[in-house]
Amino acid sequence: MKMGLDTDVRRAADTICEADEVTIISHIDADGISAESIFAQALAREGLHVRSVFVRQLEPMAMRHVPRDRSLKVFTDLGAGQQHLIEEHGFAADEVLIVDHHVGQPCGTAYPQINCMAHGHHKLSAAGLAYLIAKEIDGDNIDLAKLAVIGNVGDMMARETCGLVGPARAIVQDGVNYGNIVVRERDLNCYGISTRPVHICLGYSNDPFIDGISNNAGGALRFLQQLNVRLKTDEGRWLVWEELPFEDKRTIISALVQQLVAHGKETDRLLGEVYLFPDEPERTPLRNASEYATLLNACGRWAKPRVGSSVCRGDRGTAYREAEYMLGHHRAIIRELLQYILETGVTELSHLQYIHTGNRFPDTIVGIGAGMALSRLNWRKPILVMSAMVDDPQVTKVSMRTNEWALARGVDLQHALVRAARETGGAGGGHRIAAGAYIPKDVEEEFVGCVNRILEQQFASKGAHHC
Numbered sequence: 001m002k003m004g005l006d007t008d009v010r011r012a013a014d015t016i017c018e019a020d021e022v023t024i025i026s027h028i029d030a031d032g033i034s035a036e037s038i039f040a041q042a043l044a045r046e047g048l049h050v051r052s053v054f055v056r057q058l059e060p061m062a063m064r065h066v067p068r069d070r071s072l073k074v075f076t077d078l079g080a081g082q083q084h085l086i087e088e089h090g091f092a093a094d095e096v097l098i099v100d101h102h103v104g105q106p107c108g109t110a111y112p113q114i115n116c117m118a119h120g121h122h123k124l125s126a127a128g129l130a131y132l133i134a135k136e137i138d139g140d141n142i143d144l145a146k147l148a149v150i151g152n153v154g155d156m157m158a159r160e161t162c163g164l165v166g167p168a169r170a171i172v173q174d175g176v177n178y179g180n181i182v183v184r185e186r187d188l189n190c191y192g193i194s195t196r197p198v199h200i201c202l203g204y205s206n207d208p209f210i211d212g213i214s215n216n217a218g219g220a221l222r223f224l225q226q227l228n229v230r231l232k233t234d235e236g237r238w239l240v241w242e243e244l245p246f247e248d249k250r251t252i253i254s255a256l257v258q259q260l261v262a263h264g265k266e267t268d269r270l271l272g273e274v275y276l277f278p279d280e281p282e283r284t285p286l287r288n289a290s291e292y293a294t295l296l297n298a299c300g301r302w303a304k305p306r307v308g309s310s311v312c313r314g315d316r317g318t319a320y321r322e323a324e325y326m327l328g329h330h331r332a333i334i335r336e337l338l339q340y341i342l343e344t345g346v347t348e349l350s351h352l353q354y355i356h357t358g359n360r361f362p363d364t365i366v367g368i369g370a371g372m373a374l375s376r377l378n379w380r381k382p383i384l385v386m387s388a389m390v391d392d393p394q395v396t397k398v399s400m401r402t403n404e405w406a407l408a409r410g411v412d413l414q415h416a417l418v419r420a421a422r423e424t425g426g427a428g429g430g431h432r433i434a435a436g437a438y439i440p441k442d443v444e445e446e447f448v449g450c451v452n453r454i455l456e457q458q459f460a461s462k463g464a465h466h467c
Contacts, residue, residue, distance in 0.1 A: 005119040005167070009129075012114045013136035015097050019072035021049040025065075027077040027126075028054050028300030028364075030154025030293035034127035034147045035076040035099070036305075037312035042134035042141050054305040056364065057438070058082040063089045072097060077126035080104035080115055081429050087111075099129050101155075102429050103414060116167070123161065124168050127151020131171055145175035147312055149275050154293025156433060159207075160404055162189055163273030172275060182276045188241055188253065189272035191294075194287035197238030198231060198252075199224055206375035207403070208270060210256060211263045215376055223259070227251055240283060242276070269404075285327060286311075286320075295323050298330035301364040330365070337361045337369035342376060346383065351455040352400075353377060354384040354448055363387040367399030367436060374401055382406055382413060382455060386444060396444055398428070398437040400451075407432055410462035411455060420450040 016022060022043055026036040036052050043050045051071070055062040058078045063085060066073060073096050079086065080100035084107040098113040101124060114133070116124040131148035134141040152158065152168045163185075164172055175181030187193070192201040202210070202224075203217030213220045224231060229248040232238055241249070253270070260267045280286035285295045299308030304326060310319035340360065346353040357366055370385040377383065382402035389395045398421075400413045413435035417428030421437040424447045428437030439447050 005114075005116060005121065005132075008114040008119075009132045009136050011112070012097060012099065012133045015112060016043065016048075016072065016074065016133065017046065017137060019048065021069075021071040022051075023067055023069075023071040023073050024050065024052045025058075025073060025075045025078070026052065026054055026305075028056055028303075028305045029077070030296040030300070030308075031125045031127050031151040032077040033296045033300055033305050033308040034151030034154065034293075034312060035125075035130040037309050038127060038130040038134050038141075038144045038147050038151075039074060039076065040309070041144060041313060042137055045141070046137065052306075052309070054300070058085060059438070060085065066091075071095075074099060076100070076130060078102070079111075080113060081427075083107040083109070083111055099126055099133065101126050101129065102431075103418070121166055123152075123157045123165050125152045125155040125157050127155075128157075128168050128171055132167065135174070142174045142178045143180060145171050145178060146180045146277060149175060149181060150289050150292045150296065150312075153275065153289040154297065156431070158273070160407065160433065162269055162271070164275075175275075180277060180279045182278050184274040184276065186271045187274040188249070189269055189274075190241070191290055193241035193274065194276070194291055195240060195283055195285060198241050198244065200238075201241055202256075208260060208265055208267070209375055209379075210259055210265070213256075213259065223255070224252065227255055242282070242287070285324070294330075295327050297368075298327040299323050301330060301362070301368075302326050333361065334365060334368055334372065337365060338372050338376075341369055341373040341385070346373075346377060348378065348381065349448070349452040351381060351459060352384055352448075352452050353381045354386065356386040356444070357388075359388040359390055361387060363389055363397035366397065367401065367434065370399050371401040371434065374403060379403060380405065382411060384448065384451060386448075388441075389438075394441050396439050396441045398426075398439060398447070400430075400435050402433055404433075408462075410458040410460075412458060416451050416454040416458065419454055420447055423450055 024036050024039050026032040040050050053065050076099045079098040080102050087107045087109045093109050093111050096111045101116050127148045134144055148171045152164055157168055158164045190201050190205040199221035200217050202213050202220040206214040229251055257267050275289040285291040296308040307319050307322050311323050346355045366385045366387045370383045374383050384400045387397045389397055402411050412432045414430045417435045417437040421428035424439055424443040426437055426439030430436050
């Protein structure tokens with residue numbers, strides 16, 4: 001950890017410990033929920049009075065939920081890019097602490113802030129920062145490293161590098177030392193290794209895209225059957241990847257490598273670092289970081305972030321059952337959204353592809369659908385999905401997703417959407433690989449054209465060829 005970040009962590013811990021009471025204002029995704037839970041548990045252990053407020057975005061309507069009282073307002077996973085809004089609502093510098101990992105947009109008030117990006121760390125989430133602060137408050141809080149790993153993985157901090165790096169990787173080691181994290185350094189880089197039958201797991205995987213297997217569960221099953229590996233228990237239940245013997249895993253991975261090479265594909269993304277939680281039940285979404293994060297995202301996207309927070313705090317009864325139900329519902333709607341995008345089709349411009357889903361699907365999930373659809377469309381072009389805001393018909397929600405191929409060629413969705421939204425009267429933010437924006441409904445066409453031009457400039461800056 002760089003000295004500057006270390007200093008900011010200590011300063012933030014001191015600021016929190018000097019408060020009599022704290023209000024946590026956090027985002028509703030896996031990172032925001034994990035960050036809130038880390039702070040809530042760490043501060044409760046210190047005897048501080050804590051309350052939490054979850055918001056979908058930090059905008060004028062959401063600010064009414066931020067209490068005007070004596071509490072320290074800790075903004076997590078948001079706030080850096082909305083400091084002007086905090087200022088406009090009359091909050092003084094001494095009653096605010098921002099813990100964020102998004103690009104900041106400073107204002108006239110010098111709000112105390114800990115932001116890893118200011119210290120060159122682009123692979124650390126808000127939950128990671130919350131954990132570093134919690135650990136600074138009390139070293140015994142290392143049991144919360146597990147939640148930080150969930151937040152880091154859920155916010156795609158491990159995706160580009162097939163594993164967590166830098167301070168985020170050091171947090172993993174804290175969990176290993178505590179005993180609630182097991183690391184598999186070179187395991188299958190595939191979602192669903194703890195809950196899905198192996199052929200389904202492979203069939204849904206598209207990073208890397210494996211010809212005949214990705215997006216083809218039937219093809220994946222035939223591929224596995226030819227390898228003579230055991231796919232079911234004696235009772236006929238499908239095995240999940242985590243249950244397979246080492247020798248069978250090695251056989252499958254070797255065959256997958258051969259399949260990639262045979263089709264001229266790189267093999268470097270086939271394996272990655274996997275984070276398992278031995279204190280959680282096998283064959284459940286709680287068993288590994290990526291599936292746990294999806295569970296939390298389901299809670300947040302369907303307006304139940306507090307249920308996710310309760311699961312993070314150990315509720316394996318009512319809250320977990322409700323979270324499981326929302327996860328099932330979440331997946332069903334995502335499948336419908338994906339099918340809609342594929343059947344309706346996208347409009348292709350020179351450097352992006354886009355679709356407007358209207359009010360058919362909640363604006364909170366369109367980004368997920370965009371990410372899933374990308375591998376089935378023209379994966380060389382970032383995908384942009386627009387959706388109507390039910391609670392504000394004059395505003396359009398924009399979600400964009402791309403992949404590592406485009407990042408290596410200069411694409412930065414966060415920069416593109418911030419700039420395009422600013423030029424069309426909206427606001428944007430996010431990360432290089434995934435970003436979003438809110439724009440006036442009547443500038444949609446202008447906005448899409450602006451984003452396309454910016455992406456063209458980004459591709460050109462790296463000398464990339466036309467998409």
